[in-house]
Amino acid sequence: MISKKWLQVAGVAGVVPFILTACGGNSDGGDGGDGGSELSGTIAIDGSSTVGPLSEVAAEMFMNENSGVQVSVAQSGTGGGFEKFCQGETDMNDASREIKDEEIAACEENEIAFESVQVANDALAIVVNPENPLECITVDQASQIWNEGSTVSTWGDVDGIDVGDLSGEDITLYGPGSSSGTFDYFTDAINGEEGVIRNDYTDIGEDDQAAVVGVEGDAGAMAYIPYSYFTEAGDAVKPLQIDAGDGCVEPTLENVQDGSYTPLGRGLFVYASDVALQEQAAVDFMNFYIENSDQITETAGYVPLTEEQKAAANEQIESLTS
Amino acid sequence: MVIDKGKRPQRSRLAVAGARAATDSIFATSSRSDRIGNVLFRSLLLLGMGVALLGLVAIILWSLVEGAPRLDAELITEGPSSIMPESAGYRTAILGTLWVIGGVVLFIVPVGVGAAIYLEEYADKTRWWNRAIEVNIQNLAAVPSIVFGILGLAFIVRGPLSLGFVAAAGSFTLSLLVLPTVILAAREAIKAVPNSTRLGSLGLGATKWQTIWHHVLPGALPGILTGLILSVSRAIGESAPLLLVGAVTFVTFDPSFLEGQYSVLPVQIYNYAGRPQEEFRVLAAAGVILMLAVLLTMNSFAIWLRNHYENKNAR
Numbered sequence: 001m002i003s004k005k006w007l008q009v010a011g012v013a014g015v016v017p018f019i020l021t022a023c024g025g026n027s028d029g030g031d032g033g034d035g036g037s038e039l040s041g042t043i044a045i046d047g048s049s050t051v052g053p054l055s056e057v058a059a060e061m062f063m064n065e066n067s068g069v070q071v072s073v074a075q076s077g078t079g080g081g082f083e084k085f086c087q088g089e090t091d092m093n094d095a096s097r098e099i100k101d102e103e104i105a106a107c108e109e110n111e112i113a114f115e116s117v118q119v120a121n122d123a124l125a126i127v128v129n130p131e132n133p134l135e136c137i138t139v140d141q142a143s144q145i146w147n148e149g150s151t152v153s154t155w156g157d158v159d160g161i162d163v164g165d166l167s168g169e170d171i172t173l174y175g176p177g178s179s180s181g182t183f184d185y186f187t188d189a190i191n192g193e194e195g196v197i198r199n200d201y202t203d204i205g206e207d208d209q210a211a212v213v214g215v216e217g218d219a220g221a222m223a224y225i226p227y228s229y230f231t232e233a234g235d236a237v238k239p240l241q242i243d244a245g246d247g248c249v250e251p252t253l254e255n256v257q258d259g260s261y262t263p264l265g266r267g268l269f270v271y272a273s274d275v276a277l278q279e280q281a282a283v284d285f286m287n288f289y290i291e292n293s294d295q296i297t298e299t300a301g302y303v304p305l306t307e308e309q310k311a312a313a314n315e316q317i318e319s320l321t322s
Numbered sequence: 323m324v325i326d327k328g329k330r331p332q333r334s335r336l337a338v339a340g341a342r343a344a345t346d347s348i349f350a351t352s353s354r355s356d357r358i359g360n361v362l363f364r365s366l367l368l369l370g371m372g373v374a375l376l377g378l379v380a381i382i383l384w385s386l387v388e389g390a391p392r393l394d395a396e397l398i399t400e401g402p403s404s405i406m407p408e409s410a411g412y413r414t415a416i417l418g419t420l421w422v423i424g425g426v427v428l429f430i431v432p433v434g435v436g437a438a439i440y441l442e443e444y445a446d447k448t449r450w451w452n453r454a455i456e457v458n459i460q461n462l463a464a465v466p467s468i469v470f471g472i473l474g475l476a477f478i479v480r481g482p483l484s485l486g487f488v489a490a491a492g493s494f495t496l497s498l499l500v501l502p503t504v505i506l507a508a509r510e511a512i513k514a515v516p517n518s519t520r521l522g523s524l525g526l527g528a529t530k531w532q533t534i535w536h537h538v539l540p541g542a543l544p545g546i547l548t549g550l551i552l553s554v555s556r557a558i559g560e561s562a563p564l565l566l567v568g569a570v571t572f573v574t575f576d577p578s579f580l581e582g583q584y585s586v587l588p589v590q591i592y593n594y595a596g597r598p599q600e601e602f603r604v605l606a607a608a609g610v611i612l613m614l615a616v617l618l619t620m621n622s623f624a625i626w627l628r629n630h631y632e633n634k635n636a637r
Contacts, residue, residue: 044583056404056572063574072583073572089487207596228414232598299405309378
């Protein structure tokens with residue numbers, strides 16, 4: 001008697017979640033929309049958390065027109081994404097830097113050929129608290145602060161920087177983790193070698209917003225963040241002008257596009273594997289990404305491609321598919 | 323043995339009265355410093371409880387205030403959207419979480435309870451290997467979740483099982499993560515079943531298995547369910563190991579168990595909370611409330627079951 005009931009109860013307990021899921025799945029059969037095209041397939045994208053939101057917008061717009069295609073976007077970081085990409089586990093990889101030699105080797109080992117297409121421009125900004133009177137920083141000064149073995153602990157320790165009352169203030173540093181393309185790019189541009197950086201800064205992993213919150217709440221803080229984060233942050237943080245030897249340059253859309261914002265202006269890329277590009281859906285998606293890049297970059301808050309960059313991207317896609 | 327029915331109640335009444343008088347006399351003459359000590363100790367206990375509750379209340383209140391504009395039907399019925407965050411929802415993440423946690427429950431109940439029965443009822447505790455297993459299970463419960471994520475990536479997603487980045491892989495990984503908790507709780511529950519129950523059943527000619535199935539397990543069920551509730555609550559909130567075994571942040575199609583990409587609520591919330599746009603952060607706060615609701619819904623069934631069996635056993 002007891003055992004019978006017990007069995008029933010156990011059975012119900014096990015089955016309930018699955019009934020729930022099944023119901024959930026069926027309740028929205030009409031969601032598909034009417035793209036009208038017979039294109040179908042799946043595209044798995046992983047990679048940079050900087051490029052991720054951009055690819056999400058592209059994927060969503062693409063799926064609105066092609067309801068048969070399923071695009072998913074994950075954000076493991078540029079390096080974390082390449083690790084999967086080169087094992088053939090994803091179709092495309094978002095990258096906020098170019099692929100590294102050891103990653104190329106890993107891809108070759110698994111016989112995965114790939115091509116990269118630039119999908120947007122981005123800029124890293126060095127940001128400080130709005131209370132900080134500093135307006136412009138040279139690459140040398142930035143390197144003094146961020147380089148491996150740096151002895152700078154207060155603002156007064158940095159050569160040629162006068163921040164008045166804040167001179168005695170500790171510089172609290174925020175930066176992304178080492179699997180981030182943003183980290184690789186910044187260390188290469190500022191410290192001269194990829195991965196070289198002092199090791200006592202606050203590691204925010206892939207969560208760039210944490211740097212904004214950190215800098216906003218601390219008068220002495222400093223961080224480097226992607227373009228979309230400081231444009232959205234408004235007055236919460238202050239982006240510094242960068243002087244790479246030709247005077248101070250502000251991180252504006254125009255300066256990033258024309259290349260005068262150096263060395264922290266960069267391209268954002270999508271890498272596609274040759275296996276993925278044998279599918280028509282993947283090829284169409286890449287074309288769609290470039291054709292609609294103005295709208296996609298604007299929605300996601302990135303710097304759009306210039307006409308020359310678009311032409312170059314189109315050529316690349318053509319060479320991939322022929 | 324002859325029991326004197328007349329004298330016994332009277333004797334116990336006397337004992338009760340004596341005990342009460344002794345206690346009264348101590349408290350009646352308690353000094354001022356004793357009373358202060360009592361009050362102090364009591365407020366310390368209250369403070370402890372207050373701190374524990376405060377964190378929870380703060381999170382819920384903050385999420386309610388922050389996420390209020392987005393606590394609507396679209397939060398459940400719509401999938402994620404980066405173009406229109408104002409009307410985006412957690413549909414695919416909820417379904418992903420249900421698949422993953424459903425799989426966890428199906429896996430940990432038989433395996434966890436089975437292991438507990440073996441360790442309590444069958445294992446010879448004088449053998450060193452059984453003691454080694456015990457110590458290991460206790461230690462496993464303290465291993466950081468990310469380690470299970472790496473294990474899942476190496477052995478479940480890739481390697482021997484090679485399931486790929488699917489919800490089933492997430493289920494298995496989380497199952498391994500919470501199994502120690504289930505086993506430990508189930509063992510305690512089984513241990514608490516009085517030995518006289520077993521002896522009585524065996525004495526009446528039941529086999530060992532009949533004894534366990536008909537008498538030990540029903541008696542231990544409330545304790546086992548408590549362990550299950552704790553485990554599911556932990557599993558549903560895990561994001562770190564799932565990130566490693568393939569939980570994706572942007573899936574617009576309904577996931578399935580063995581095929582295709584999936585997302586889960588905590589991963590989706592984590593991702594939205596880190597976005598630069600305000601709309602996403604409101605969405606993340608609303609997601610916290612949603613996740614609590616999903617968790618309570620899933621657990622309420624187990625809680626109902628537990629209360630049901632507790633009452634039954636008490637009768």
